[in-house]
Amino acid sequence: MEGSGGAPIERRCRWCRFPLAEHAGPGRPRQFCSQACRQWDWVSRQRARELALSDGELVMARTELDALHDDLYVLECAVADTLKDLSSEMSAKEAIDALRWLLDAATPLANRRLRSA
Numbered sequence: 001m002e003g004s005g006g007a008p009i010e011r012r013c014r015w016c017r018f019p020l021a022e023h024a025g026p027g028r029p030r031q032f033c034s035q036a037c038r039q040w041d042w043v044s045r046q047r048a049r050e051l052a053l054s055d056g057e058l059v060m061a062r063t064e065l066d067a068l069h070d071d072l073y074v075l076e077c078a079v080a081d082t083l084k085d086l087s088s089e090m091s092a093k094e095a096i097d098a099l100r101w102l103l104d105a106a107t108p109l110a111n112r113r114l115r116s117a
């Protein structure tokens with residue numbers, strides 16, 4: 001574990017934000033985790049140019065945004081439930097159940113990659 005002082009800034013894929021492995025050796029550091037991500041980034045830049053979007057703007061499929069909001073809502077409920085549970089005495093089994101529910105709610109977000117198509 002790196003201390004807070006000189007921890008390197010973690011590099012992430014420019015498209016999907018997946019953490020990139022530490023770059024070793026000569027050459028430019030990688031910007032993408034895969035060829036597919038490099039391609040989608042390029043396509044999105046072309047589209048942005050066509051639509052005269054600025055670099056910080058993005059067009060996103062509504063279904064994708066809705067799915068993200070749904071996952072966030074489930075996580076929000078799980079966090080609220082877990083906070084409530086923690087404020088009272090819990091048995092070990094109840095604590096494990098609460099943790100499971102929280103993990104069930106968090107896992108889809110942890111595994112989420114925005115689809116590119």
Ligand SMILES: [Zn+2]
Pocket residue numbers: 013014015016017018032033034037
């Ligand atoms: Zn990527």
